[in-house]
Amino acid sequence: MSRIFAYIVHQGGVADDSGAELAAAAARIDAAQPPVAVVTGWGAELDAVCDSLRDSYKEVWKVAQEALAYPNAELVRQALVRVLPHDCILLVPHSHFGVDLSPGLSIQLDSAYVPDVVDIEGVAGSTLKLVRQEFGGQVSAHVRCDIASGAVLNLRPGAFPAVAGAPAGGVVIDKSAGIGELTSRRRYLETIVAEAGAVDITRHAVLVSIGRGIEEKENVALAEELAEVMGAAVSCSRPVVDAKWLEKSRQVGSSGQTVKPKVYLACGISGSFQHLAGIKGNPFIVAINKNPNAPIFRVADVGIVDDILEFLPELTNRIREEKSVPAK
Numbered sequence: 281m282s283r284i285f286a287y288i289v290h291q292g293g294v295a296d297d298s299g300a301e302l303a304a305a306a307a308r309i310d311a312a313q314p315p316v317a318v319v320t321g322w323g324a325e326l327d328a329v330c331d332s333l334r335d336s337y338k339e340v341w342k343v344a345q346e347a348l349a350y351p352n353a354e355l356v357r358q359a360l361v362r363v364l365p366h367d368c369i370l371l372v373p374h375s376h377f378g379v380d381l382s383p384g385l386s387i388q389l390d391s392a393y394v395p396d397v398v399d400i401e402g403v404a405g406s407t408l409k410l411v412r413q414e415f416g417g418q419v420s421a422h423v424r425c426d427i428a429s430g431a432v433l434n435l436r437p438g439a440f441p442a443v444a445g446a447p448a449g450g451v452v453i454d455k456s457a458g459i460g461e462l463t464s465r466r467r468y469l470e471t472i473v474a475e476a477g478a479v480d481i482t483r484h485a486v487l488v489s490i491g492r493g494i495e496e497k498e499n500v501a502l503a504e505e506l507a508e509v510m511g512a513a514v515s516c517s518r519p520v521v522d523a524k525w526l527e528k529s530r531q532v533g534s535s536g537q538t539v540k541p542k543v544y545l546a547c548g549i550s551g552s553f554q555h556l557a558g559i560k561g562n563p564f565i566v567a568i569n570k571n572p573n574a575p576i577f578r579v580a581d582v583g584i585v586d587d588i589l590e591f592l593p594e595l596t597n598r599i600r601e602e603k604s605v606p607a608k
Contacts, residue, residue, distance in 0.1 A: 281403070282430055283365060284315040285341075287372045287381075288333060289351070293325035295332055297560045298373040298435075300442035303336050305371055305435050307443070308400040309408065314338040314448070315371070318364070320356050322349040334450040344456040350468040353380040359459040361388045367430040369408075374434035375557050376534055382432045391430035394423055396553060398439045398578055403427075413575060438556045438565075438579035479513050481530055485542045486512035489532055491555075492519040493548015493569060493588050500525050502592040503547060509599045515539065517555045533558040548588045551576025568592075 286302035288295050299317065306315035317337040319330055326344055333340045343359050364370065366389050372378040374396045386393035398420075399411035406428040414421050425431055481487060488507040494500060500514070507514045514530065521531045532539055533555040540561035547568050549555060556579060559565075567580035570587045577583040584591065 281310050281313060282367045282369050282427060284309060284313060284369045284371065285318050285364060286315050286337070287360070287370060287378075288317050288319045288329065289373055289375070289377065290319065290321065290325070290329040293328040295319075295329050296373065297442075297562065298375075298437050299333060300336055301437065301440045302371045302373070302435060304443045305397075305400060305440040308440070309369065309403060316341055317450075318343065318360065318370075320344075320348045320351070320359055322346050330452045334452065335447040336450070338448045338450045340450055340452045341455045342452055343459060344454070345459060345462060347462045347464075351377055352464055352466055352468060353377060353384075354464040354466055355462045356381055357385045357388065358462050360385060362459050363455045364389070365430075366390065367428075369427055369430060370432045372432065372434050373557075374436045374553050378434050382434050386432040389430055389432065391432055392425050392427065393432045394425050395434040397433050397435045398575075400440075418573060436553050436556065438559065442562065478527075479530065481513050481515045481532070482537055482539050484513040484539075486510055486545075487515045487532070487539060487541045487543070488512050488545045488547065489515040489517065489549060490520055490526075490547045490588075491517040491549030494520065494525070495548075495589065497523070497525040499589060502589065502596075506545075506592050506596045506599075509596055509603065512543075512545075517549050517552075531558075546576050546580070547592060549576055550574050551579065 284306045288299045316339045317333045318341045320343040322344055330340050330342045343363055347355050372382050383393055394410055396412045397410050398413055401409035408425040408427045410423045410425055412421050488503050490503045503514050515532045516526045516530050520526050521528050534557040536558055538558045538560055541563045544563045544565045551574055565580045566582045567576040568584045568588050568591055572585045
């Protein structure tokens with residue numbers, strides 16, 4: 281079996297939650313072989329990330345250069361090609377950055393590439409059996425991937441829950457000397473942080489999040505009433521913002537806010553990877569959707585197949601009864 285590596289995304293000296301998920305996915309491929317974490321960046325923030333990963337990975341490869349201070353996929357790709365074994369299996373989060381990085385990297389490593397992996401079924405010889413989704417999650421595609429010459433896999437965030445275990449007591453190995461000079465036709469300009477609205481959804485422990493299933497603006501009130509009795513805030517997926525039913529600051533996802541609630545109610549949300557990329561911290565996810573095949577059910581702790589326009593008022597009334605809160 282080829283060595284398994286996990287590319288760790290980080291920001292502000294903190295490793296993304298997907299780092300622990302990649303370790304869990306690696307165990308599904310080969311439980312007997314501990315994966316190696318690969319981290320690129322620069323300065324004290326990179327050192328802090330590498331040190332934090334020692335509990336999850338027995339080996340952490342540090343790749344440092346000032347040009348890597350901002351995660352430019354062109355530069356990271358050059359660095360990884362020069363550092364990684366060309367027959368390795370590399371796991372990368374299926375995010376905007378991961379999709380930018382991985383296809384070209386697989387070509388340069390002369391290895392297979394599979395995006396948006398939601399399940400790993402096992403290995404038979406040199407064949408890795410995977411599951412990915414097509415047509416917006418309506419169809420599950422069972423894929424056979426030849427890993428004899430390695431593979432680059434993009435794993436959907438949330439699809440492989442982290443597994444708690446004893447600290448790995450890993451070591452950090454500096455591989456920076458082997459990358460040489462890095463050049464890119466892109467250059468970093470600035471990071472624009474999304475503005476917080478009247479309600480800062482990043483600060484709430486419970487979120488009632490609505491998607492296309494809410495159907496029309498007038499029905500947003502159903503979610504607002506539920507959030508009120510739960511002491512929660514209302515958030516949403518991109519279609520709700522695009523329809524101008526809620527402001528942009530309420531959007532959860534790769535093009536919206538990143539949230540870390542304790543409880544996340546996904547109401548009428550299909551569960552695209554762009555939306556799931558904005559949910560961190562391994563919250564308890566309750567999914568309510570009338571489509572039993574919605575991708576959101578793959579990551580939900582509790583799945584309820586029902587029409588949210590009927591279910592939300594019933595849930596609101598039941599909570600009021602339990603809390604003895606009079607209806608308005």
